Amino acid sequence: MRAPDTPPSRPLLHHLPRVAAIGAIAIVPLVPGIPDFWITLAGYIGLSSLVAIGLVLLTGVGGMTSFGQAAFVGFGAYTTAVLTKDFGLSPWLTLPASLATTGAMALLIGAVTVRLSGHFLPLGTIAWGIAFFYLFGNVEALGRFDGINGIPPLDVFGTPLIDARAVFYPIWIAVILAVILSENLLDSRMGRAIRALRDGRLAAESFGIDTARVKLVVFVYAALLAGLSGWLYAHVQRAVSPSPFGLNAGIEYLLMAVLGGAGHVLGGVLGAGIVTLLKDQLQDVLPKLIGADGSFETIVFGILMVVVLQVARDGLWPLVMRLLPKAPPKTVAAGVPLPARTMPERGSPLLAVVNARKQFGGLVAVNDVSFKVKAGEIVGLIGPNGAGKSTTFNLLTGVLPATTGEITLSGERIERSSARAIARRGVARTFQHVKLARQMTVLENVALGAHLRGRAGVVAAMLRLDRADETRLLGEATRQLDRVGLGAHLHKPATSLALGQQRVAEIARALCLDPQLLLLDEPAAGLRFAEKQQLGALLARLRDEGVSILLVEHDMDFVMKLTDHIVVLDFGKKIAEGPPAAVAADPAVLEAYLGGVE
């Protein structure tokens, strides 16, 4: 659904349930007869929600599991405790200090932690979660394990906010702001980069996204929300000690995010609500049932976490969503087109590979291969299985550095450049095994390809100051989807498309980069005959429009009909090259490859 010249937006009606929910929260303390106890509990739900929302972005969306988030709550809490108690500062003045301390610690810890992969990352978070617990408990200035008491309450114009009804409002205003800012962030250029982290660093890097930086941004953002929660906690509780900032608390926060729905911002709030209420009830009931004192709720939480991961990986929020009115798809503006790259003159040298070599230990996968791609032509790179095509592709796209040899793009050496740097020079690619982000729509996936052509950063996104930039990026993605014939599928989940269409969507994503060279890795694999014909027509049209294409493909008929020039590899060596007809008749090729398949 497209409407010209309107920014990406959702009709006001869509916000109604959210506005109603916020309104309902605001009047909770005003309802006569609600005991203070429940208002206090609601305050604690709000405090936990802030941490859980951060974890939704970090773990649920960004794929980085953290058990150590409670430590950041501790940094926020201890900073304000020391500054207000020992230095007599006003709590409002210590808010920036609490956030700065937490942010600085997150930058430091994150710089090391987010580079860890697989199970090393959660293990790393457990390690610093424990380390900071003992740090808080052993520093004299922080009151050791006794902590700091007598922290002043927040105040408004000299009136202290002491009772549960009074502190309810600052807590829930913070939660509502966190929800809005986080949802805005996810619905943006940077948000798409964050959401792409989970399904593959390589695809994101190939479109110029600095994944290490994006991971650090999410890590710091989640920590800041935890720090804010800690700052509020210190002034609500008016005392801090290490135990609420230890590993147990970290596990509880993670459970909140997972149980609520780790991929959904409001799932964090739901999870915080459920776990806080459950904990309160279990702490009452379990000791009576078991007949002994102890934190038995931790055992229940452990079991609950395992059950949720087994039966409802997406948590409970998706179930709530089914009850809410379905959001209509965003309208996408035609917008002002993004500035286009000046294409090299047709026939001019574009890509030159000279004696490129790649060795894996004793195996020479690419053996001093040389070939050229001229601007405006389609070159096929073919060869039997194991011939070295994918490795050559990886050398050209910066996934692997060449052992020796030179690769130049428009006269600039790129054989040692990163995938990101190569993308910035206008080389876009598709993947042999389709790499689209599962939880994003076709439009959002394709817009990732235009990442480098946008400017808006995190703060602009959170404050919704990125709309002009966003309109241009989504407009470009829509144009490219129309160009490849997928204009009717903009708002579908990317993985709901047939495999052939997913391959074509990858081409649209690559076109969003405004490439001078398009590298296609087996684009016709899995396509039906008619789809192959359409793909062939599309690639021929792109060539006519000035795009140069290097094509790795097993379908000989497809390659022979489409390409201007073919390079044949076998056992890592170039055994032939030339126009399709000459290559097809080359005895070495027939022997090594074509002969082998007949």
Ligand SMILES: Nc1ncnc2c1ncn2[C@@H]1O[C@H](COP(=O)(O)OP(=O)(O)OP(=O)(O)O)[C@@H](O)[C@H]1O
């Ligand atoms: N990372 C790696 N480490 C060690 N050997 C590798 C690595 N990548 C590829 N190889 C080897 O290099 C050779 C060339 O592999 P490559 O994947 O480039 O061939 P290909 O022509 O793309 O094959 P296919 O058509 O099956 O994809 C193979 O013998 C392969 O086992």
